[in-house]
Amino acid sequence: MRFILTIIIVSIILSAACGGEPETEVPPDGAASAPQDSVEIQPEHFTSPQDAISGAYNLIEDARSVTDEANARIEELEQLMGDN
Numbered sequence: 001m002r003f004i005l006t007i008i009i010v011s012i013i014l015s016a017a018c019g020g021e022p023e024t025e026v027p028p029d030g031a032a033s034a035p036q037d038s039v040e041i042q043p044e045h046f047t048s049p050q051d052a053i054s055g056a057y058n059l060i061e062d063a064r065s066v067t068d069e070a071n072a073r074i075e076e077l078e079q080l081m082g083d084n
Helices: 002-017 029-033 049-081
Strands: none
């Protein structure tokens, strides 16, 4: 009996941790009035390798600045708490 109860509890926890039921997207009001049979052609965007590399460097710089800002805040909090 304990084994079955343990399996049920574990499955409930895993279900909650994985997000439970999938979320459904609600289309905006403008999209609801568009006919369902219409086809929209999306232009294809090709990225050059250099654009991808520079984009990656920009993301790295953004992450570095966020990390530096977080470290500065942590240092301020440590000084306020007297941990230094």
